Amino acid sequence: MIDSFLHLFEPLTFLIILGAAILGVILGAIPGLSGGLGVALLLPVTFGMDPGTGLAMLVSIWIGGVSGAMIGSILLGIPGSPSAIATCFDGYPMTRNGEAVKALGAAITASFIGTFFSILIAAVASPVLADLALKLGPWEYFSLGFCAIALVASLSRENVGKGMASAALGLLFACVGFAPIDGTARFAFGNMYLSSGFDLIAMMLGLFALKQIVMDFAKGTQDLPTVDAGRISGFGVSLREYRDNLWNIIRSFGIGIWIGFLPGMGAALSNMVAYAQAKSASKHPEKFGKGCIDGVFASETSNNASVGGSLIPMIALGIPGDGTTAILLGGLMIHGVQPGPLLFTNNPEIVYAVFGTALLSAVLVLLMQFFGMRLFPAILKVPYHYLYPPIVVLSFVGVFVNVGGSYIFLFLLGFAALGIVMDMVRLPVSPFLLSFILGPMLESNLRKGFTYSADGAWAFFTRPISAALLAAAVLSIVWPYLKPALRRYRLRAS
Amino acid sequence: MQRTDRITSLVLIGLGLIVAGMTSQITYTSFTDDPGPRLFPYFGAAVLILSGIAIFLRAGRSEIAEETIPVDRPQLLRGGLFFALLALYALAMKLFGFYAVTPLLLFAFYWLIAGPKRRVLWRGVVLSLAATGAVYLLFTLGLGSYLPEASIF
Incomplete structure (x- = not known):
């Protein structure tokens, strides 16, 4: 084990890890790109390296990418990747309020806490926790996904109906293309581009980046936000703010690591669920969405905690937690390492190298972002007429590179238009996105749930964990309607 | 906003009905207990219609005053x-x-x-x-x- 750790500090290996972490942060921060893309692109580069160094490089890009995604969310309101969507909700308003550096400071520390401690837990408890994932069936996975959507939809407290309508639209958009399990074509109208479904990156950039730019231009917005760099010391977050958010951070960490370690789920889901929970549990929910630091802590702790969470099934079972861990898994196999229960016995040095690199990368990313956090907001001093045109081009190029065809521009523009309409009629975007992301997983598990049990649909209600999650989902939807009725009843009774 | 919400709700209900109609046209073959590819779109359409109804009913309540969106x-x-x-x-x-x-x-x-x-x-x-x-x-x-x-x- 000590040899594996010492190997990471050899000059060449250390430089590779540092360079990869920097590249990951840059890719994560650029809209349309991500650390996952970096892992995929650099996988062939590792063929000539020894397995330990090659995997160290891939893991570092991944860690840097997840953490770097918050930079675009906070400074521009454009998430670098789906894992940082919820960071936009309060991070960007904080920037608009002149608290960009403070928001970055909170996000950086939350990212570090999430990554570092989740990896420690993964290193210690992988074999034990992985068994738990295997005990859950499609009923629990469906109910968990549905519960997550209901929680996020209920964030629109003033109108839960709109939250659920937005979620339903997301589910229907996810139905376009080939159905899971049997591959039946749905709502494609014979079009080959629709047959493969909508692209998540095009959806994200349309709904956030292009929509924001069109709206700002329409409103004639030219005022640049002020930057709080001059009056900030340390991470810019007071001890009191950390103390006030202690429980929020612990809860978000738990959500992140739990969702991360469930196969097929990941940081794209955990950040929104943690945000929803933070808002629900907050003493001042009305401040959320207007620049509340609690929302940044929740989102960034949970999405980074999912890093450690998704390493658990990858290392212990050979099951990828999300798309990026699937590529990492491929990297392990290319280097002749067979992931699974025997990995700890057959290749312990690889396991320690992966965990050691992840811990070292988390520290390097923390240091890099600490020194960079006063520099990143320089982008906010760039007037919009210099800033927005390159973002438009990056959005178009980003979606093109992702799918490799010009047809994707139509989807990008379509989602920008949809975002503008949703904004005008006040339909929230987050339940839509979350439902779209979870749609295929939900459908697959719903159908498996019907098929695997003789009880059919009843199994969703008779299995305890599934039933509890469904009950929580229903409660979160009806509670905003029930609460005023209960208050009136109590008033009448008293 | 109430007028916008009413129109929105009617559009959503209409959309839900159209999707349900289109879903009924999906053809598939299944030899197992699998409920098939229609189940999930029906589920989504049902949630959309119910949400539309909830928005419509809420828009009808006079005590709810929301910020209106200026159409400029x-x-x-x-x-x-x-x-x-x-x-x-x-x-x-x-x-x-x-x-x-x-x-x-x-x-x-x-x-x-x-x-x-x-x-x-x-x-x-x-x-x-x-x-x-x-x-x-x-x-x-x-x-x-x-x-x-x-x-x-």
Whole structure:
């Protein structure tokens, strides 16, 4: 084990890890790109390296990418990747309020806490926790996904109906293309581009980046936000703010690591669920969405905690937690390492190298972002007429590179238009996105749930964990309607 | 806002009914207990219709006062103009490729966003060329990706 750790500090290996972490942060921060893309692109580069160094490089890009995604969310309101969507909700308003550096400071520390401690837990408890994932069936996975959507939809407290309508639209958009399990074509109208479904990156950039730019231009917005760099010391977050958010951070960490370690789920889901929970549990929910630091802590702790969470099934079972861990898994196999229960016995040095690199990368990313956090907001001093045109081009190029065809521009523009309409009629975007992301997983598990049990649909209600999650989902939807009725009843009774 | 909400709710209900109708047309074969590919779209359509009804009922309650969205005609025109330019960029890039179109459209975006008071010709030209070059460096040289090529030639 000590040899594996010492190997990471050899000059060449250390430089590779540092360079990869920097590249990951840059890719994560650029809209349309991500650390996952970096892992995929650099996988062939590792063929000539020894397995330990090659995997160290891939893991570092991944860690840097997840953490770097918050930079675009906070400074521009454009998430670098789906894992940082919820960071936009309060991070960007904080920037608009002149608290960009403070928001970055909170996000950086939350990212570090999430990554570092989740990896420690993964290193210690992988074999034990992985068994738990295997005990859950499609009923629990469906109910968990549905519960997550209901929680996020209920964030629109003033109108839960709109939250659920937005979620339903997301589910229907996810139905376009080939159905899971049997591959039946749905709502494609014979079009080959629709047959493969909508692209998540095009959806994200349309709904956030292009929509924001069109709206700002329409409103004639030219005022640049002020930057709080001059009056900030340390991470810019007071001890009191950390103390006030202690429980929020612990809860978000738990959500992140739990969702991360469930196969097929990941940081794209955990950040929104943690945000929803933070808002629900907050003493001042009305401040959320207007620049509340609690929302940044929740989102960034949970999405980074999912890093450690998704390493658990990858290392212990050979099951990828999300798309990026699937590529990492491929990297392990290319280097002749067979992931699974025997990995700890057959290749312990690889396991320690992966965990050691992840811990070292988390520290390097923390240091890099600490020194960079006063520099990143320089982008906010760039007037919009210099800033927005390159973002438009990056959005178009980003979606093109992702799918490799010009047809994707139509989807990008379509989602920008949809975002503008949703904004005008006040339909929230987050339940839509979350439902779209979870749609295929939900459908697959719903159908498996019907098929695997003789009880059919009843199994969703008779299995305890599934039933509890469904009950929580229903409660979160009806509670905003029930609460005023209960208050009136109590008033009448008293 | 109540009027907007009512219209929104009716559109959502209508959309849910259309999706349900289209779902019933999906043909498939199943030899197991699998409920098939219709179940999930039906589920989504049902949630959409129920949500639409909830929004409609809520909009009917007079005590709910929400901030109204000002519909400003000049804003709509400006938004429409910018969106048209985005569509032109997409179309032109498909026809003529990234390198021929991007500098021109970058300049057009700059010119439009800057407005008459802020626009400076040489700065626009520098921005267009520098941003195009940066994208080339990052994507083509750095990541080895292909950028859109002309389809008209």
